[in-house]
Amino acid sequence: MKIHILRCGEMRVSETVPFGNAISAANSLRQLADPDRKRVTLPVFCYLIEHPQGLLLVDAGWCRAISPDGVYDPAAVREVLPERLAAFYRPTLPAGEAIHEQLAARGLRPEDLDCVILTHLDADHVAGLCHLKGAKRIVLPEDEYFWSCRTVYKLRQPQSLWMDAPIERLYYRGAADAPNRWAVDLFGDESVLLVNVPGHTDGQAAVLLRRGGRFVLLAADAAFSPRNWREDITPGFGFDREQQRKSLRWIAQKADDPACAAVLCSHDAAVAPHTVEI
Numbered sequence: 001m002k003i004h005i006l007r008c009g010e011m012r013v014s015e016t017v018p019f020g021n022a023i024s025a026a027n028s029l030r031q032l033a034d035p036d037r038k039r040v041t042l043p044v045f046c047y048l049i050e051h052p053q054g055l056l057l058v059d060a061g062w063c064r065a066i067s068p069d070g071v072y073d074p075a076a077v078r079e080v081l082p083e084r085l086a087a088f089y090r091p092t093l094p095a096g097e098a099i100h101e102q103l104a105a106r107g108l109r110p111e112d113l114d115c116v117i118l119t120h121l122d123a124d125h126v127a128g129l130c131h132l133k134g135a136k137r138i139v140l141p142e143d144e145y146f147w148s149c150r151t152v153y154k155l156r157q158p159q160s161l162w163m164d165a166p167i168e169r170l171y172y173r174g175a176a177d178a179p180n181r182w183a184v185d186l187f188g189d190e191s192v193l194l195v196n197v198p199g200h201t202d203g204q205a206a207v208l209l210r211r212g213g214r215f216v217l218l219a220a221d222a223a224f225s226p227r228n229w230r231e232d233i234t235p236g237f238g239f240d241r242e243q244q245r246k247s248l249r250w251i252a253q254k255a256d257d258p259a260c261a262a263v264l265c266s267h268d269a270a271v272a273p274h275t276v277e278i
């Protein structure tokens, strides 16, 4: 199984987003108002997976409309995102990094994707869905969809970015090895598990890929960097800190497992696009 890490743009967010260590009004305010010098540029990663059952994509990154010329364009951002989210994210999508552009560079069309897995509905993970029309399946945990009508999520997850996509909702079921004991076994062979890692959102899934006695864990936004679980620092953007810590403890266990080939976070600034094979 090959896991290609694709950089689908970036975001310039408050330094409290990855390492705020609290979900607080002060952090929320900083995330909207911090000046540029208190912000960090984080990548937005998607993952293209060559799996025996077909070609999988995890998340969709930003859309071209947010950055038409490949540079930071505040007016274009506000056409796509509400004012608060535009201030939070300050996104850029350099030329060639939109998901459909990267697929085309590999000679692929959206129709060639057997399954697009959405880890959760935050804008930086679903804006690029508009470029994936024709993908055979698009799946999302039902629990993430269920809570998306809650006010706090409405502010975070504009429905315009994902409501029109033919999203198939998958139900978490009991699983022994998961922070919340909830997971979806996508193909029924434990080769692709969507493991509920709540805290950042209630329904968020990490994706655990198994092959030949080894595994790779795509941690989504349960962690922004290994620093989160190694130093016990929770990200400052989320919904429930206790759940965040529980998810981080599970990720730390996975990272320590000798069978672990990699734990990858969606916004780890220390990671460059590369391919992991298991």
Ligand SMILES: [Zn+2]
Pocket (backbone or CB within 6 Å): 122, 124, 125, 221, 266, 267
């Ligand atoms: Zn994210």
